[in-house]
Amino acid sequence: xxxxxxxxxxDLEKLLKRNDDARDDIxxxxxxxxxxxxxxxxxxxxxxxxxxxxxxxxxxxxxxxxIQEAFDSVPDSLxxxxxxxxxxxxxxxxxxxxxxxxxxxKPGVVLGQHITPIxxxxxxxxxxxxxxxxxxxxxxxxxxxxxxxxxxxxTPPGRDGKINPNILAAAxxxxxxxxxxxxxxxxxxxxxxxxxxxxxxxxxxxxxNIYVATAKKEVFGKVDIDMIAGPSEVLIIAxxxxxxxxxxxxxxxxxxxxxxxxxxxxxxxxxxxxxVIAEVYRQIEADLGRKDIARKSVDDFGFxxxxxxxxxxxELSNQIAPExxxxxxENPMSALEKVKNAGAIFxxxxxxxxxxxxxxxxxxxLPTSGTxxxxxxxGVYDFIKKSSILSYDQRCLGDVYQKIAAFAxxxxxxAHAKAVERRFEN
Amino acid sequence: xxxxxxxxxxDLEKLLKRNDDARDDIxxxxxxxxxxxxxxxxxxxxxxxxxxxxxxxxxxxxxxxxIQEAFDSVPDSLxxxxxxxxxxxxxxxxxxxxxxxxxxxKPGVVLGQHITPIxxxxxxxxxxxxxxxxxxxxxxxxxxxxxxxxxxxxTPPGRDGKINPNILAAAxxxxxxxxxxxxxxxxxxxxxxxxxxxxxxxxxxxxxNIYVATAKKEVFGKVDIDMIAGPSEVLIIAxxxxxxxxxxxxxxxxxxxxxxxxxxxxxxxxxxxxxVIAEVYRQIEADLGRKDIARKSVDDFGFxxxxxxxxxxxELSNQIAPExxxxxxENPMSALEKVKNAGAIFxxxxxxxxxxxxxxxxxxxLPTSGTxxxxxxxGVYDFIKKSSILSYDQRCLGDVYQKIAAFAxxxxxxAHAKAVERRFEN
Numbered sequence: 001x002x003x004x005x006x007x008x009x010x011d012l013e014k015l016l017k018r019n020d021d022a023r024d025d026i027x028x029x030x031x032x033x034x035x036x037x038x039x040x041x042x043x044x045x046x047x048x049x050x051x052x053x054x055x056x057x058x059x060x061x062x063x064x065x066x067i068q069e070a071f072d073s074v075p076d077s078l079x080x081x082x083x084x085x086x087x088x089x090x091x092x093x094x095x096x097x098x099x100x101x102x103x104x105x106k107p108g109v110v111l112g113q114h115i116t117p118i119x120x121x122x123x124x125x126x127x128x129x130x131x132x133x134x135x136x137x138x139x140x141x142x143x144x145x146x147x148x149x150x151x152x153x154x155t156p157p158g159r160d161g162k163i164n165p166n167i168l169a170a171a172x173x174x175x176x177x178x179x180x181x182x183x184x185x186x187x188x189x190x191x192x193x194x195x196x197x198x199x200x201x202x203x204x205x206x207x208x209n210i211y212v213a214t215a216k217k218e219v220f221g222k223v224d225i226d227m228i229a230g231p232s233e234v235l236i237i238a239x240x241x242x243x244x245x246x247x248x249x250x251x252x253x254x255x256x257x258x259x260x261x262x263x264x265x266x267x268x269x270x271x272x273x274x275x276v277i278a279e280v281y282r283q284i285e286a287d288l289g290r291k292d293i294a295r296k297s298v299d300d301f302g303f304x305x306x307x308x309x310x311x312x313x314x315e316l317s318n319q320i321a322p323e324x325x326x327x328x329x330e331n332p333m334s335a336l337e338k339v340k341n342a343g344a345i346f347x348x349x350x351x352x353x354x355x356x357x358x359x360x361x362x363x364x365x366l367p368t369s370g371t372x373x374x375x376x377x378x379g380v381y382d383f384i385k386k387s388s389i390l391s392y393d394q395r396c397l398g399d400v401y402q403k404i405a406a407f408a409x410x411x412x413x414x415a416h417a418k419a420v421e422r423r424f425e426n
Numbered sequence: 427x428x429x430x431x432x433x434x435x436x437d438l439e440k441l442l443k444r445n446d447d448a449r450d451d452i453x454x455x456x457x458x459x460x461x462x463x464x465x466x467x468x469x470x471x472x473x474x475x476x477x478x479x480x481x482x483x484x485x486x487x488x489x490x491x492x493i494q495e496a497f498d499s500v501p502d503s504l505x506x507x508x509x510x511x512x513x514x515x516x517x518x519x520x521x522x523x524x525x526x527x528x529x530x531x532k533p534g535v536v537l538g539q540h541i542t543p544i545x546x547x548x549x550x551x552x553x554x555x556x557x558x559x560x561x562x563x564x565x566x567x568x569x570x571x572x573x574x575x576x577x578x579x580x581t582p583p584g585r586d587g588k589i590n591p592n593i594l595a596a597a598x599x600x601x602x603x604x605x606x607x608x609x610x611x612x613x614x615x616x617x618x619x620x621x622x623x624x625x626x627x628x629x630x631x632x633x634x635n636i637y638v639a640t641a642k643k644e645v646f647g648k649v650d651i652d653m654i655a656g657p658s659e660v661l662i663i664a665x666x667x668x669x670x671x672x673x674x675x676x677x678x679x680x681x682x683x684x685x686x687x688x689x690x691x692x693x694x695x696x697x698x699x700x701x702v703i704a705e706v707y708r709q710i711e712a713d714l715g716r717k718d719i720a721r722k723s724v725d726d727f728g729f730x731x732x733x734x735x736x737x738x739x740x741e742l743s744n745q746i747a748p749e750x751x752x753x754x755x756e757n758p759m760s761a762l763e764k765v766k767n768a769g770a771i772f773x774x775x776x777x778x779x780x781x782x783x784x785x786x787x788x789x790x791x792l793p794t795s796g797t798x799x800x801x802x803x804x805g806v807y808d809f810i811k812k813s814s815i816l817s818y819d820q821r822c823l824g825d826v827y828q829k830i831a832a833f834a835x836x837x838x839x840x841a842h843a844k845a846v847e848r849r850f851e852n
Contacts (some may be wrong), residue, residue: 008819065797078836092537100762103521108775110759111518111787116766118800132837166836200802221643221654224800228647248666249845255842289840325813328716332817333536336526339813347536347817350849354842355818358833359826361537362814374628374650375546376812386802387751389786391758391773392781400785402804403507407784410504411558414715416780417684419675423776 001277001302006316013370016206016262016320017301023210030185030214038187041196048186053127055157055181062163062179071167071172076398079169085359086173087139092361093145096380102227102389108396112389117147120199121383122191123176124206124216125167127156127183133170134357135246138364139378140174141204146198146383152201154191156183183208188215192223205378207365217256220231228377231301233262233323235342236274237313240269242328243349247272248279250326250352256290262301264311264320270391273304314338321372341372398424427703427728432692442688442746443727444656444795450638456611456640463615467610467622474612479553481583481607488589488605496591497598505595509537511785512563512599518787519571520807528815534822538815543573543611544650545627547809548617549602550632551593553582553609560783561598564790565804566600567634572809578627580617582609610634614641614734618649631804633791652804656795657727658690660779661768662777663739664702666695668754669775673698674705676752678776681723682716688727690746692739699730740764746796750779767798 036044042060050056071079102112103119123139126132134155143151153176155163163181178200182190186207194200203224204216213345214373216225233399234254236247251263263280267273280298284291307313310329317325321341329335332347343366344356357364365378408416427831430441462470468486497505513600528538549565552558562579569577579602581589589607608616614634620626629650630642642651662673662679663817677689689706693699706724710717733739736755743751747767756762758773765771769792770782783790791804826848834842 066669069465078832081833085833090529091531093783093794096539097526101521105514105517105787109786113522113766114720114721114762115790116772119766134833134837145551150737192465196729217643217647221797224797236768247839249848250826252841253839253845255513256839283844285748288844289838294841336540336815340545343811344814345540347815348819350446350820350823351816352823352845352849354830354839354845356814356816357842359830360535360816360818362539362816363530366814367811370648372811372813373648374811377814379812381812384785384792385767385800385803386784386807387768387798388792388803389762389773390770390777390782390786390788392777392786393774394776397776397778397781400781404780405761406504407507407511407560408780411560412715413679413682413780415675415678415720416783418709418714419672419679419778419780422671422779 001280001298001304003273003277004303006307006312012319014233024216026210027103029220030211033185034189034215037186037191037195045186045190045195046180048184049157049182052184052409053156054159055161057157057161060182062168062181067168067172067179070163070168071085073165074169082133082137082170082173085134086141088359088361089137089141090145093142093380097145098381098384105144106396107414108393110389110391114387114389115384117149118202118383118385120150120201121148122201122204123151123153124187124212125153125155126208131167133165133166135207136167136170140171140176142378142380143383144382145174146343148383152178152181152191154180154187157181157188167174173402180292182346185211185215187255187419188212188219190209192219205382216245226365226382227367227371227375231258231260231262232323232368233264234324234326235266235317236321236326236328237310237317238265238267238272238328239330240272241330242272244275245273246349246352247276247328248362250282250295251280251302252283252288253352253354254324254362255294255302256288259296260301261297262303263298264303264322266305266307266316268307268309268313270306273306277304299305310335311338317342321370323366323368323372326353338382343367343372343377397422427706427724427730429699429703429732432731432733432738434741438745452636454642456637456644459611460615461646463612463620463621471608471612471616471621471740474610475583475608475759478610479582480585481488481587483583483587483607486606486608488594493594493605496589496594499591508559508563508596508599511560512567513777513787514787515563516571519568519577519806523571524807524810525585528573532822534819536815536817539814540815541810542813543575544628544809544811546576547574548627548630549577549579549614550613550630551579551581551635552634553584555754557590557593559592560790561633562593562596562602563600565693566597566602568721568789568804568806569809570601573807574809578604578606578617580606580608580613581606582613582814588657593595597694610639611637614638614645616747618645619769625731631808652791653793653797653801657684657686658749659690659796660750660752661692661743661746662752662753662845663689663736663743664693664698665736665756666698667756669697670698670705672775672778673702673754674709677706677728678714678720679780680750681720681728681779682714685719685722686727687723689724690729690731690748692733692742694735694739695731699732703730716769736761739763742769749792749794752779769793769798769803
């Protein structure tokens with residue numbers, strides 16, 4: 001971990017090495033795959049699953065029997081935990097529900113906003129070594145709470161043609177019924193353009209590797225997508241009272257995700273900074289399961305920033321715009337107004353990041369790599385859309401139609417002017 | 427205009443010829459420009475403005491004196507109309523404001539959602555033949571209502587190095603102070619990556635030509651963007667009581683925008699359909715200012731669909747997902763629940779589209795080309811973001827930490843499990 005005395009004039013992005021360069025070789029491969037799926041549909045999906053996932057499928061869709069078999073293979077104790085987590089996630093997201101509203105700014109005029117769910121949504125769930133049933137809950141439940149009628153999940157099969165049973169069990173608990181064994185750019189293409197058997201969707205959400213992310217960006221416009229996920233980060237703001245053991249453990253829970261994950265401590269206490277660094281390496285060596293990944297993340301992307309005071313800590317944090325922000329400080333709730341950019345805010349010593357990753361209810365699909373400057377956690381609002389409502393009666397339009405006509409003519413739009421004038425010609 | 431008897435089994439997208447193919451030549455030109463601006467900053471902006479906009483600038487930023495001069499040159503009558511429209515737009519968008527909320531699902535647990543405005547936003551305003559001060563109002567006001575602290579506008583200069591005075595007057599009325607004379611892909615690159623004098627933004631909104639749209643898609647991820655705008659459309663659902671003169675005038679107000687604009691009538695009355703077509707061509711010939719554009723739009727992209735009943739009309743409309751939906755039917759408000767996909771809904775004979783384009787208050791930046799299936803009018807919600815709030819006390823985390831640890835271990839994430847366990851080791 002690098003220790004850095006914070007200086008607001010330093011180029012922070014350069015220091016953090018967060019990168020946004022697109023890679024043309026990947027894009028070209030992805031475009032080829034998308035073209036293949038648009039042209040050849042299911043045949044292309046089977047071909048790419050064979051060549052890229054090394055799996056020869058005879059059927060793309062996961063059967064009800066497969067889902068049930070997977071479900072039955074998961075221990076009841078884990079099913080109960082998944083159910084309880086799903087309940088918490090549902091309860092939180094129900095608070096985000098919006099409803100249609102109208103109002104009368106004056107008699108004869110009604111304005112408003114009509115809320116409707118998106119019709120059909122595709123959910124990408126990564127396969128491979130790391131399979132996350134929690135992500136199935138986090139992505140599917142807000143869509144279903146929003147009222148999405150048609151929800152489809154895609155996830156790449158293993159070489160044996162099977163899907164991780166915990167993924168299928170989480171899907172069953174969340175309420176996802178339509179599931180296909182496809183992954184990568186080919187799955188994104190199938191969701192965006194459809195095939196003989198897969199109906200195209202209106203929006204695609206969920207994390208994935210660089211091929212998935214590139215394909216999502218490519219089909220954006222044809223369908224909507226959620227934010228493109230990069231390496232994730234945690235930033236802990238800690239004062240001198242913080243427990244270094246907790247801080248180190250929380251940094252490592254981020255670091256174990258990915259060698260490019262970014263664990264950052266920002267502290268007013270140089271002493272605490274030293275203790276946390278020592279504790280991080282102690283915990284890695286002592287008993288950590290994924291110690292090689294965690295060590296590389298900590299070595300290459302770990303930072304301890306020393307700041308003069310909490311105001312400076314929040315200033316720095318807002319510049320970094322972390323996916324996860326932990327406040328290991330006195331009275332964290334009173335510091336809320338200082339937070340300008342963060343995916344999720346974890347308050348106090350007993351709200352560690354994994355509580356939010358799995359259980360508390362708020363979404364764990366969060367804006368990464370600084371995108372919290374302009375985007376939000378996945379939520380019900382990602383699965384609804386708005387239509388403006390306008391209604392004027394004859395008298396109210398009569399009061400203003402000449403102004404509308406004059407404004408339209410100032411823009412050179414004659415037919416716009418005439419559309420209001422023709423209503424009052426006689 | 428083509429008359430079509432609606433058949434739900436026909437391929438609607440093929441009939442409408444709405445196209446989503448990207449063009450590689452344009453993308454390559456745009457990538458070159460973005461690279462130039464990233465490398466050479468202001469010098470690249472001056473170079474591209476000279477070669478593409480045929481304008482030799484010495485200064486990029488519009489001065490206060492230029493804004494004042496433009497403002498003073500606009501007739502007071504038009505300024506008053508712009509001010510009144512701005513007031514209506516502000517009043518409507520204030521209804522969209524959201525505030526931070528928290529709640530206690532049980533004692534010791536606080537969850538919630540923290541609302542913050544996006545820090546800095548770039549607003550693209552097209553130049554060229556069509557200059558739309560109304561778009562300045564529609565894009566700037568929601569951002570300012572949301573609380574965006576730093577708002578910057580870019581718009582290409584004419585060959586004389588000037589900006590249309592109505593655009594500058596509208597910017598002054600809306601409250602935009604920082605304005606640069608740049609357009610095209612180079613302006614989007616400058617907003618996304620910054621130059622020596624232009625600070626980068628977090629989000630870019632506003633319509634533009636294919637180069638602007640391609641550049642926006644390219645920088646998406648580095649910054650957020652609003653939906654990519656395509657040719658716009660109006661769809662009018664009319665029953666046998668509708669006035670064919672109004673319907674024709676409203677179709678033409680869409681058609682005059684663009685040769686690729688799409689004016690669509692959906693009616694239960696074949697007789698009305700015939701009357702509207704006759705009236706459309708009569709109005710074009712009689713007195714329409716932009717008759718050549720309107721005629722081409724009507725000839726190539728105009729449709730009259732004949733349906734059996736209103737349910738079928740709404741089914742078709744929801745498939746098309748029009749930017750503007752006009753309901754020239756009895757009791758339009760009672761049909762609201764049938765609308766699933768539409769940018770804005772204009773109710774009844776005295777709510778023509780231009781009322782919404784200029785004056786009523788709801789936004790005129792609307793999802794085009796069927797994107798109303800997954801996106802919304804521009805609104806205050808486009809300029810805010812959310813951060814989840816989580817707070818557990820020791821007892822509440824103690825109640826559930828073993829479940830969290832078990833869930834984490836089922837995903838192979840050992841450090842996640844340990845982060846909660848270490849808090850209860852003693």
